[in-house]
Amino acid sequence: MTQLETIFFWTTVIILAGASSIFAAGLAFRKDVAIKGAFWIVACAAATLTIAIASRWIATGHFPLMDEYENSLTAAWLIMAIYIGLRYKIRGLRSLGIVAAPISLIILGLGVMSGPRLSPLTPPYKSIWLYAHMTFSQLTVVSMLIAFGLAVLYLVKARDKQANGQSMRLERLPTAEVLDDLSFRFIIFGYITATLMIITGAIWANHLWGNYWNWDPIETWSLVTWLIYGIYLHTRFSYGWSGRRASWFAIIATISVIINFWGIAYVTNTFHILSKLR
Amino acid sequence: MNRFKHGLIYLWQFLTSRLLAIILMAVAATAMAIANIIPQQGRAPQADIAQWEKAFPAAAKVAKAIGFDHLYNSVWFYAIFALIIASICYCTSRRIYYEIKEHRHQRGLWPSIFFHVSFIVVFIGGLISFQTRMSGAIIVTEGETYSGSLLTINSRDFLYQHEQPYFFDPDSGTAITLEDFHINRNSEGVIIDSYANVIVTEGEEIRDATIKVNKPLLLLSGETITLQNYGFAPRLSVTDNKTNTLVCDGFYKLPPPANTDGTTSFRLPYTDITIKARYEPVLEKVRSKIKSKFIPAFQILVTDGYGKEHIKGLLKMGETLKGDTISITLKDMKYWVKFTVVKDQGIRIVYAGFLLAAVSITWRLLPLLFRRLKDDTA
Numbered sequence: 001m002t003q004l005e006t007i008f009f010w011t012t013v014i015i016l017a018g019a020s021s022i023f024a025a026g027l028a029f030r031k032d033v034a035i036k037g038a039f040w041i042v043a044c045a046a047a048t049l050t051i052a053i054a055s056r057w058i059a060t061g062h063f064p065l066m067d068e069y070e071n072s073l074t075a076a077w078l079i080m081a082i083y084i085g086l087r088y089k090i091r092g093l094r095s096l097g098i099v100a101a102p103i104s105l106i107i108l109g110l111g112v113m114s115g116p117r118l119s120p121l122t123p124p125y126k127s128i129w130l131y132a133h134m135t136f137s138q139l140t141v142v143s144m145l146i147a148f149g150l151a152v153l154y155l156v157k158a159r160d161k162q163a164n165g166q167s168m169r170l171e172r173l174p175t176a177e178v179l180d181d182l183s184f185r186f187i188i189f190g191y192i193t194a195t196l197m198i199i200t201g202a203i204w205a206n207h208l209w210g211n212y213w214n215w216d217p218i219e220t221w222s223l224v225t226w227l228i229y230g231i232y233l234h235t236r237f238s239y240g241w242s243g244r245r246a247s248w249f250a251i252i253a254t255i256s257v258i259i260n261f262w263g264i265a266y267v268t269n270t271f272h273i274l275s276k277l278r
Numbered sequence: 279m280n281r282f283k284h285g286l287i288y289l290w291q292f293l294t295s296r297l298l299a300i301i302l303m304a305v306a307a308t309a310m311a312i313a314n315i316i317p318q319q320g321r322a323p324q325a326d327i328a329q330w331e332k333a334f335p336a337a338a339k340v341a342k343a344i345g346f347d348h349l350y351n352s353v354w355f356y357a358i359f360a361l362i363i364a365s366i367c368y369c370t371s372r373r374i375y376y377e378i379k380e381h382r383h384q385r386g387l388w389p390s391i392f393f394h395v396s397f398i399v400v401f402i403g404g405l406i407s408f409q410t411r412m413s414g415a416i417i418v419t420e421g422e423t424y425s426g427s428l429l430t431i432n433s434r435d436f437l438y439q440h441e442q443p444y445f446f447d448p449d450s451g452t453a454i455t456l457e458d459f460h461i462n463r464n465s466e467g468v469i470i471d472s473y474a475n476v477i478v479t480e481g482e483e484i485r486d487a488t489i490k491v492n493k494p495l496l497l498l499s500g501e502t503i504t505l506q507n508y509g510f511a512p513r514l515s516v517t518d519n520k521t522n523t524l525v526c527d528g529f530y531k532l533p534p535p536a537n538t539d540g541t542t543s544f545r546l547p548y549t550d551i552t553i554k555a556r557y558e559p560v561l562e563k564v565r566s567k568i569k570s571k572f573i574p575a576f577q578i579l580v581t582d583g584y585g586k587e588h589i590k591g592l593l594k595m596g597e598t599l600k601g602d603t604i605s606i607t608l609k610d611m612k613y614w615v616k617f618t619v620v621k622d623q624g625i626r627i628v629y630a631g632f633l634l635a636a637v638s639i640t641w642r643l644l645p646l647l648f649r650r651l652k653d654d655t656a
Contacts, residue, residue, distance in 0.1 A: 120468055120470050122468065123472050123492065126491070178651055189643075191643065195635060195639045203632070207493070208491065208492055210504040210618045210619075212407075217314045220310050223310065224314075231300050231307075256311075
């Protein structure tokens, strides 16, 4: 990490931790001012993370998408950007920062624990297909995690509503129907990008190794994840699942995303430890 | 009889239902998830398999009995995918039939059908690849030509590669000459670029080409050549200090892991001299920080048959290291390069399936993102 990057990275972490707490407090005590303020704090975090990403980009000479730490930077940035974008597109979504801020914080934490180091692009990385593959994988993981957060919020909101007829504590959140619909949409988007991620990854593998499918653990797990979300879409389209059942499905399916992007590389040998490629 | 008939109808309805397709998808996903934890025969290192069998003997026995230790080569696994494809074929044709017959004009039907058809296309391509794919390695040292005939292959090269050599079709007259291989490093020694300049002969056509990592070369005969690995072939000259006579002089193709800057050891032919070598290029002072020039050099340790050390140190290009009884000189260095050659007739069909899948999934699902929210008054 460069000095500038370190400063702005840790600033982002501190800001996000603060924003997460303020969001939680704002929702718990129904303080609109706190939620509004926390939104702007997340916007500040996005700005400081942008500077961290830019300084790393300048130092390494390539867009940060190539190892776990770099992926965490872009994933956290994407989540914040999507949140800010959504807030302006759809009314009543400011309080969704309760999902965006902590998820970004956790992702950054996982990334920095992987041991960031500055390295230039080695020959295997120099492929437009790899950039496409990594971009789609980032969009997939971000979409599925947001969908997970929304599904959790749906369950909380629905339960609260069921308990006393009106959701007092969580009234700042969008309605349960909106949360369910948004979660579904993020899964739709994530499914499109997951399909494109697998396709571009296969093309890249064919260019690099002369084989488009190697049954590599991460490669296989991405197919597993894709099949699981395929089942989710079938249950929604063909069997009309929504609300509670669909939310539980989305939450359980996220386990497969977490294993795919953070778990499997530590358990088995995989080609996907990109830093090992020469 | 009626009950039997009803049973058959119920069975047929189940076999042709989407529910079965979903169940099959879940079974395939579960099987792959389990197989990811179990070291796979022929894919995972033998040591990992032995460790797994030792740590979980009962589970290993069960996995072996039901084929989970070689899932990706087992018939039942491919049978599941074949059933999924059969289910897709039936469900898709039924949807098309009702669409045409009853003029339903369902929104999103055609992109959905195309998306499902794309699996069938990818599956057929994959099957063709599985049945007809040929692959192998060719190892060429700078200045040498590989023509793929049995006589020209030095079998010693392949002993440490664990990979079969690739034989070109003898009638095609294909040959690959490695003119030179280049590695560019940055000032910290990290490889930032590597490429091989080759001359490709295909019958009467001769052309120059460059093969890079990620940029394979496509031959007219349909083979794809990818750059896989490289290594060093230093020209070492050993002289006896007492008699001042040459003990040996020649290029020695160092086996991996010298190519990944690790230490490798080899014995000089017709002698009891063993050399341990690690490639350690020396940075030459240049102004540019982006591309720096490195002089080839090896960190070496020369021992005799009794294990006695004679020479130890950094041997740079053109320099000599003197020991008590022998001296060693690094006179020259060449690279050897390993290319992987693949002839895959299914790849184009798979790519066509990929294209169809990418277009149709976007066409089917993207419009759903831009609908009005169910309740946007929140």
